Amino acid sequence: MFEIFRTVVMRDLVLALRRRADLMTVLFFFVIVVSLFPLAIGPEMSTLRMIAPGVVWVAALLASMLALERLFAADYADGTLEQMLLTPQPLALLVLGKIAAHWLVTGLPLVLISPLLGLQYGLSGETLLVLLFSLLLGTPALSLIGAIGAALTLGLRGGGVLVSLLVLPLTIPVLIFGSGSVEATASGMGGEGHLYLLGAILVMSLVLAPLAAATALRISNE
Amino acid sequence: MFEIFRTVVMRDLVLALRRRADLMTVLFFFVIVVSLFPLAIGPEMSTLRMIAPGVVWVAALLASMLALERLFAADYADGTLEQMLLTPQPLALLVLGKIAAHWLVTGLPLVLISPLLGLQYGLSGETLLVLLFSLLLGTPALSLIGAIGAALTLGLRGGGVLVSLLVLPLTIPVLIFGSGSVEATASGMGGEGHLYLLGAILVMSLVLAPLAAATALRISNE
Amino acid sequence: MSSRLVNWFKFSSPSTFYPLAGKIGFWSMVVTVVLLAVGLYMSFFVAPTDYKQGEGYRIIYVHVPAAWMSMFLYVLMAGWAALGLVFNTRLSAMMASALAPTGASMAFIALWTGAFWGKPMWGAWWVWDARLTSELILLFLYLGFIALQSAIDDPRRADRACAVLAIVGVVNVPIIYYSVIWWNTLHQGATIQIRGESSMDPLMLTTLLIMTLAFWAYCIAVAMARVRSIILERERETTWVGEMVKEGRA
Amino acid sequence: MLEVRNLECVRGDRRLFRELNFTLREGELLHLHGHNGSGKTTLLRAVSGLLLPSAGEILWRGKDIRELREEFSAELIFIGHKRAIKDDLSAVENLRVACTLDGVRISEEQAWKALERIGLYGFEDLPSRVLSQGQKRRVGLARLLLNRAPLWVLDEPFNALDKAAVGLLQGVIREHVANAGVVLLTTHQEVSLTQGAVHSLQLGSGELGHV
Amino acid sequence: MLEVRNLECVRGDRRLFRELNFTLREGELLHLHGHNGSGKTTLLRAVSGLLLPSAGEILWRGKDIRELREEFSAELIFIGHKRAIKDDLSAVENLRVACTLDGVRISEEQAWKALERIGLYGFEDLPSRVLSQGQKRRVGLARLLLNRAPLWVLDEPFNALDKAAVGLLQGVIREHVANAGVVLLTTHQEVSLTQGAVHSLQLGSGELGHV
Numbered sequence A, B: 001m002f003e004i005f006r007t008v009v010m011r012d013l014v015l016a017l018r019r020r021a022d023l024m025t026v027l028f029f030f031v032i033v034v035s036l037f038p039l040a041i042g043p044e045m046s047t048l049r050m051i052a053p054g055v056v057w058v059a060a061l062l063a064s065m066l067a068l069e070r071l072f073a074a075d076y077a078d079g080t081l082e083q084m085l086l087t088p089q090p091l092a093l094l095v096l097g098k099i100a101a102h103w104l105v106t107g108l109p110l111v112l113i114s115p116l117l118g119l120q121y122g123l124s125g126e127t128l129l130v131l132l133f134s135l136l137l138g139t140p141a142l143s144l145i146g147a148i149g150a151a152l153t154l155g156l157r158g159g160g161v162l163v164s165l166l167v168l169p170l171t172i173p174v175l176i177f178g179s180g181s182v183e184a185t186a187s188g189m190g191g192e193g194h195l196y197l198l199g200a201i202l203v204m205s206l207v208l209a210p211l212a213a214a215t216a217l218r219i220s221n222e
Numbered sequence C: 001m002s003s004r005l006v007n008w009f010k011f012s013s014p015s016t017f018y019p020l021a022g023k024i025g026f027w028s029m030v031v032t033v034v035l036l037a038v039g040l041y042m043s044f045f046v047a048p049t050d051y052k053q054g055e056g057y058r059i060i061y062v063h064v065p066a067a068w069m070s071m072f073l074y075v076l077m078a079g080w081a082a083l084g085l086v087f088n089t090r091l092s093a094m095m096a097s098a099l100a101p102t103g104a105s106m107a108f109i110a111l112w113t114g115a116f117w118g119k120p121m122w123g124a125w126w127v128w129d130a131r132l133t134s135e136l137i138l139l140f141l142y143l144g145f146i147a148l149q150s151a152i153d154d155p156r157r158a159d160r161a162c163a164v165l166a167i168v169g170v171v172n173v174p175i176i177y178y179s180v181i182w183w184n185t186l187h188q189g190a191t192i193q194i195r196g197e198s199s200m201d202p203l204m205l206t207t208l209l210i211m212t213l214a215f216w217a218y219c220i221a222v223a224m225a226r227v228r229s230i231i232l233e234r235e236r237e238t239t240w241v242g243e244m245v246k247e248g249r250a
Numbered sequence D, E: 001m002l003e004v005r006n007l008e009c010v011r012g013d014r015r016l017f018r019e020l021n022f023t024l025r026e027g028e029l030l031h032l033h034g035h036n037g038s039g040k041t042t043l044l045r046a047v048s049g050l051l052l053p054s055a056g057e058i059l060w061r062g063k064d065i066r067e068l069r070e071e072f073s074a075e076l077i078f079i080g081h082k083r084a085i086k087d088d089l090s091a092v093e094n095l096r097v098a099c100t101l102d103g104v105r106i107s108e109e110q111a112w113k114a115l116e117r118i119g120l121y122g123f124e125d126l127p128s129r130v131l132s133q134g135q136k137r138r139v140g141l142a143r144l145l146l147n148r149a150p151l152w153v154l155d156e157p158f159n160a161l162d163k164a165a166v167g168l169l170q171g172v173i174r175e176h177v178a179n180a181g182v183v184l185l186t187t188h189q190e191v192s193l194t195q196g197a198v199h200s201l202q203l204g205s206g207e208l209g210h211v
């Protein structure tokens, strides 16, 4: 069982590493979106500090939406996904493996670099820590929820944007609690409450999302 | 000559219309991104009004960048692009046709809906008009410039970063002048200057981008 | 008990449900017309003027029923979709897809009337308030459902995919709904309490209830009409539709 | 082993076949014939459980494959029109991942052996992206040499293969049938598979005839 | 017409062929042989101008194809491993767009006729997405019936086609050669193309022999 999970994760990690440049794109996108705002809004530090949590979180959300498209699409196009449906392994496990690899490649780097970006917006030490934590809890949830959308839209002529349409409404709670936790910390109210809620969402999606995504995959391949 | 251009535009428009959902989704993506910020930042109208031009413009930039991915990728995958390289028509013309269709499908609806979104952020009448105009000049330029990047991504395996690096410096002026024009109008300084510059960028990219993209396509397909 | 069960299964087949839906739809339409006539008359001429908000408040008689229906219909739609996914009954899936456009239009009406109302009340068409935002998200959930449905050609596959989406979305609804607690909100809270005092004038309340019932009847009528056309389209190959067309009943 | 009962498949508003019945026992092969678009791929995908038929049943060892699910998958190899290999992985890596997911544990050495046998000697370590059309297909087919699943469903496996590879694959299929395997295949090419009990089914007419 | 001089192609660190020379005159056909991975596709793509060879020249009517560019394209049809049709367009639409881009003006009726001839009667208006593998290939091949370009470069055109379609395509190719066309093709299947002057080239050995 674990052997299978490991194989899937390793396979996807190796594939990602073979395209090292691809690996950087999501990160790069994240950094760029965050850096564009000062350009578009203007350089006043007080405004920037106020909008910082929101901007970082929206950028994280968009970056993970962007990456989602590639979660199943390549496997679908070359037929390896079809073969996964035909293996004697529980599909939800394979899906979980793919999501895990996907998060390691796209979500984790983004989490790690976020304090640096927060610093640019003048956030304080404690706030940065909460930002890091909220992203650490939130981005896996985004990947998990997004996987459902990615599975549903597989092979459809809607493409990536349809995924966003389906998934973004579902991820809004993550966004609200995530940015809420940082804002609450910044304004001295303590962000623990929000972080607990984020954790709850993560656990829930960890249990439900692979199953839903597996069902969606079976439907999409019919 | 015009016959050829028309055929390419019509082909891509028909393809887009066949994907009814697809046509709307770029629009929805734009709307959703713009709507996410108040959720992440908070509901104070004064802050929102201040960041509105920047948010709308960054959202427009992201929406057209994301949509660009599909400009050549599908044709590349199914081999029709290869065949376009082998037609006796000037490639730049075909590329221009593809870009035009792409803008009509993804850029124009986004321009048309922008006043509604500006209204949500409490922008005034004149500012809305300038927002509309700046997007009308700016989004075709974004499509044109982006096409170069899209053409280059085809060959290079996961060269996403390189493309962003190439394309982003070129799109940043569009972003700055675009949001600048709206901000200047909002603060009563008049946005005409910015709009003229936007127009200049549009004309320049209209002349150069199809050629550059055509060259890039030949290189990618070698 | 068992006879009732049989009855239910009988109506879960499109061919027997089709004429039933016609009857339900017809009578709902009649009820809608009557209730709307009464309700609109009362809302414009009978209900008293609000002492705080003047005449403009009368939009509430459209706004609130629409808002309620939009939320209720989503849950109903998800329920039908889930039934269809689990038991593979064709009719449930058709019901779900018949409800989606109605729900979306209700959400749209609630937003539109709310925005219309907001201009005189708050001085803005739109504020980023939790209630308003959650309604907007609800509209997006509906639109996502419809977009997914129209993006998949094979209707059976579309039904199943949409069912997954609707079910996942319904998990999200209470979360969005309770986010009100973390937000300070400009929008009115619940005025109609099931227990305890209602802060509303009884006449206003009656009018509101009549309008709500009218909206109910309308939604039922429209959903039935739509499900009938969906049944016809999807079952066009079957003999019963063929016979009906021959007899000129469709 | 494999029993198809009253199968009907509808695509769009076209009924491809109906009332299709056949049974395959151990050591039997069914060669599906039919012109382009007659529904061969559709039938093979339905038998593999990838596609829900509009009516009828497919039984494996007497049980419906929809109920068996993973159990049925464990006994099946399906090779379709798509190549099902990752362009960025080498031939060896592709083969090893595929086998692990199939639940077959193979050593590095076995993988190399199988690839050599299928004629990819010298190409085992290249990313599959650079392989030629026929070489890519061979990578996908190498699974057949390692997996002992009894039921093989092969959709035009000879496509794009050169003569040597066609001969080799014929041998592998014959061997499998001789070892009491069950094979369901379709191809437009002339091939000789006349060992064991070979049935042939013509789609469009719906008859099952013995060769 | 077509002259290949001292051609050399290197992929990765593998030299596929070198010092390759052949000339094709009007009404001649070259059948390229070679095992999987011997470089047939590579050669065909080089001749079409899609791939830059590492050494040597390709001349068309005495001029280098790199210089002719669009002029050369106007006289060439290349049909490769990829199908080159849009899944969302119907067969008719695909054909008409392809012909317009080829610079060939055809009427709606001509398109329908061509599709009927290639065996897609009744499928002309369906989105190509739902067509079977062989039907998709036929859509791509229908161009050959309408385009009078003298040089045809066909990479395994018989793949996935049923017997009727193979026969039809053979006829079309023969006819083209008889009309002074030039054909360069490769296929692993046994086909009869013995009208006009048929050459055959075995890659891997590098000899040009007359059949």
Ligand code: HEM
Residues within 6 Å of the ligand: C060, C063, C064, C067, C068, C110, C111, C112, C113, C114, C115, C116, C117, C118, C119, C121, C122, C125, C126, C131, C132, C133, C135, C136, C187, C188, C189, C190, C191, C192
């Ligand atoms: C676009 C703007 C608006 C939206 C999206 C909106 C949305 C909603 C929703 C979803 C409900 C049902 C909630 C519930 O019953 O718990 C509702 C009820 C209501 N809305 Fe709005 N609304 C908007 C603007 C307004 C405005 C401007 C007013 C008046 C100042 C207003 C007054 C009310 C009242 C009185 C109720 C009934 C609450 C109750 O009795 O429970 N709404 N609205």
Ligand SMILES: Nc1ncnc2c1ncn2[C@@H]1O[C@H](COP(=O)(O)OP(=O)(O)OP(=O)(O)O)[C@@H](O)[C@H]1O
Residues within 6 Å of the ligand: D011, D012, D013, D014, D016, D034, D035, D036, D037, D038, D039, D040, D041, D042, D043, E123, E126, E130, E131, E132, E133, E134, E135, E160, E162
């Ligand atoms: N939506 C649809 N409407 C009408 N016909 C459809 C639809 N979807 C599929 N078809 C038809 O169903 C058939 C599918 O055939 P299938 O792919 O099984 O053929 P095949 O026998 O494998 O052919 P090939 O030899 O070309 O691989 C095709 O004739 C196709 O045109």
Ligand SMILES: Nc1ncnc2c1ncn2[C@@H]1O[C@H](COP(=O)(O)OP(=O)(O)OP(=O)(O)O)[C@@H](O)[C@H]1O
Residues within 6 Å of the ligand: D123, D126, D130, D131, D132, D133, D134, D135, D160, D162, E011, E012, E013, E014, E016, E034, E035, E036, E037, E038, E039, E040, E041, E042, E043
């Ligand atoms: N980067 C590389 N390194 C090593 N070999 C390579 C590289 N790129 C391509 N090749 C080899 O070049 C050859 C390409 O051959 P090509 O596709 O032309 O074959 P083909 O004769 O068309 O074969 P098929 O009959 O299978 O279509 C293959 O053997 C492939 O392995």
Ligand SMILES: [Mg+2]
Residues within 6 Å of the ligand: D040, D041, D042, D155, E132, E133, E134
């Ligand atoms: Mg087939």
Ligand SMILES: [Mg+2]
Residues within 6 Å of the ligand: D132, D133, D134, E040, E041, E042, E155
């Ligand atoms: Mg080849």
